[in-house]
Amino acid sequence: MFIALDLDLLTMDDPVSMISRSGATGTLIAEFRALSDATDMGGAPKYAPKPVLHGLARFITGASGGPNKDSELFELCHLIAILARMAPGTDARAEFFLGITKAAASIFRATIHGYGDPGDGISVDDGGVNATYGDGEFGVRYGRMPLLAALYEFLIASDGFENYQPINDVFDGLNEGAASVRDIQDSANALSSIVRQYRRKHIQRSKYDDKFNAILTFLRARTVDNKIHVDDETVLDFWVSNNDAGDFRVYKTVFEGFVEFMKSFEMGGRTDAVERSAVIGTDFEAHEVEPDDQAGDIFSLSDWQSPLAVLAEGAAADIKFFKKESEQKPIEALMQYGPYAERLAMAFLRLESFGPIQAGITNDLQVKRGRASIETRITCDDAFEYRDKVAGFEAILDHVKQLQKAAYHVLTSGAGQAGNVVSLFGDAPETSFEAARNNDALAEVDAAALAEIGAEAEAVFRKIVRKGFEESVLETDDQIEGFRIGAGALVAMEGLLRRYIKTAAAFDNAPPDLAERFASDRATFAARFQTLYGDVQ
Amino acid sequence: MTSYTITDDKQIDDAREIFGGLAAMNDVLEEATGTDNVAAVAPADLYAFALGHADPAASKVEAALKTSAPIRAAFHDLLSCASDFHVPRAMAAASDDIDVREGADCRISIQPSEAAPGQVYVIVELTQAGSHDPKVMHLMGAGDVYHRTELPEFYDGIAQLIVEVTSEIITLLQDPDTEVFLK
Secondary structure, eight states: OHHHHHOOOOOOSSGGGGGOOSSBOHHHHHHHHHHHTOBOTTSSBSSOIIIIIHHHHHHHHTTTOSTTTTHHHHHHHHHHHHHHHHOOSTTHHHHHHHOSSOOOHHHHHHHHHHTOOOOTTEEEOSSEEEEEETTEEEEEEGGGHHHHHHHHHHHHHTTTTTTHHHHHHHHHHTTSTTOOHHHHHHHHHHHHHHHHHHHHHHBOHHHHHHHHHHHHHHHHTTOSSSEEEEOHHHHHHHHHHOOOHHHHSSHHHHHHHHHHHHHHHHHHHHHHTSOOOSOBSSOGGGTOBOHHHHHHHHHHHHOOOOHHHHHTSGGGGGSOOSOIIIIIGGGHHHHHHTHHHHHTHHHHHHHHHHHHHHHHHHHHHHHTOOHHHHHHHHTTTTSOOHHHHHHHHHHHHHHHHHHHHHHHHHHTSHHHHTTHHHHHHTTOHHHHHHHHHHTOOGGGOOTHHHHHHHHHHHHHHHHOOSTTOSGGGGGOHHHHHHHHHHHHHHHHHHHHHHHHHHHHHHHHTSSSOHHHHHHHHHHHHHHHHHHHHTTOO | OEEEEOOOHHHHHHHHHHHHHHHHHHHHHHHHTSSSOOOOOOHHHHHHHHHTOOOTTHHHHHHHHHHOHHHHHHHHHHHHHHOSEEEOOOSSOOSSOOOEEEETTEEEEEEEOSSSTTEEEEEEEEOSTTOOOOOEEEEEOSTTOEEEEEOOOOBTTEEEEEEETTSHHHHHHHSTTOEEEEO
8 A cells, every 4th residue: 555655664662653754763753842842931932943943853863973963962061060050949950941931042141140140160241151160161152052951851851751860860960069071071971872872762773874875876876986976867867766666756855865965975074074082072182072163064064044944033033024825935945955956956946846746646645535636646737837936936036135125224224223234234234235135246336326225225115015014113123133133044045046046047048948858857757656656546 | 966076984884874864853853843743741841830830731741640650750850859848758657547747847737627527628837937838739649649739828827728538639648658749
């Protein structure tokens, strides 16, 4: 039966695992979900999806790879040692991590400032809290604390709270006022051991290894030297030729598999440059690694964050930059895959056009809609033509430019001018904005154009009639902050859209053009869908 | 086209490990938003329940306390740290039911109601002047037995409840194996 092919049920003991479709057990999913569903006292999510829950998922699965994948444990142990020296009360740790307020940097900053005199060996500033030990020092930034709180919760609840006591014992060991960096390293390593066992138990690595090996073997078979090459046609060929219909029957799965494959080689390349060590710490002579040494670099390279996710959080979430169906949905996937959509531009266009067709077929099968619907979909007659998709991106790019102008107006008017604009655009906001707008060098924008830019931006702002674009926002710090955050995301969106459209235009300007490519691909996808679903009832 | 030069097996192994992590991460993020899985009990839910806060997860927590020994143990630890008063297990099992339980700075007694046969008073006394008035009483019995009840206002350090003599709270208070936490 078709469904059985797609649901790769695990056979582990816990009953919850039986409903997991991935290589992660149901226990892991349920324990992660406990945090993703958590709310503050107002009913809003306690933890932000990004970067907090995203970062937690990355930690749990060891996705950063290399020697630093448990570096958050080192930070968490430092924070707990700091709290032991600062925070009053027998349940100070629980109150700090398990409170019912939103897990936000500003909340943790206020809490720590509220502890009063930090005492010897602790210093508090606007960026974070720093501890000096007998054998070293370490700082934890407020911005990291939401992730560390989520990690704390996840750890003590892991395996149905089976790990609560051993983990709590490790943390209690840090309650000694004279904890040294060495103590903290030892504690972090003790936690690492528990986490390693958890990962082994709840993540079916062989499933993912098989996927990786399938892609690698396919790529190696297409090359004669020690290089492997990934391009648009590779992705399509892999999907069409793959006989293992289970994991790779869905084109989207194949596309994402290649994206992860590329990321893994690029991240692996970065970690290669660093001495490997099983121990987290700051003894550089012993090649121990500090949390901030590598993780940031690795993820700034490969961990693209969708600008739409940025717009959905914090102060920016209260501003309706995009209408969900007509302006956001058409670019969600492009924003999600970001630089990888650019590098696999045709493969991505195929995903955009034929992915919804295959999703529709899968849905038909799940709800038993009947053969007629499936057979209609298999023809791909309803697929979006490539030129239409690109035209849709162009229309949204125009909207993004309008939004940038509106944001510029907010950030250069009234209260917005007081400070927020500087942090977004630097010392010369107008020239940076204009340069971004025209892709010009900063020096090319002369002062005479600034008045014109300001007037244009103001006119655009006044023309937009939607939530968050009222005149009153110019006097509201929160909403100005929302525009400051939004402006950064809009600049990133504009860049990505521009580059993608340019690449698509290059395809269209050389034979076969986009229309011919679409016709050819439609035949390919229809044939493959016929093979996969032609006989399925 | 993107090309990668394969240098050695270690490079492949590293990439394979990262690939597995990334793919698992995506699975976790995707499945956690799906409808197939229910959320487990979060520590913050346990803590809110211990503090007596209104929490949408309260019924889930209460059920978990009766079915999961590790969750009970964690809850006990949180209560031990957070509660204002603690009545430990009684030293020895008496032949008769226990009607008075004592802890540091507090005393809980059971007295019959003359007006309503079949009902009794549970009187909670704070013996330390200036103590913070607790709002909730947790009774942790032997095995998987647990009961929570909200306390009425304290006057001059005393709060009293009137309950059925056959109620769970009386059964638990009279059981020497029951620990009581006031928060």
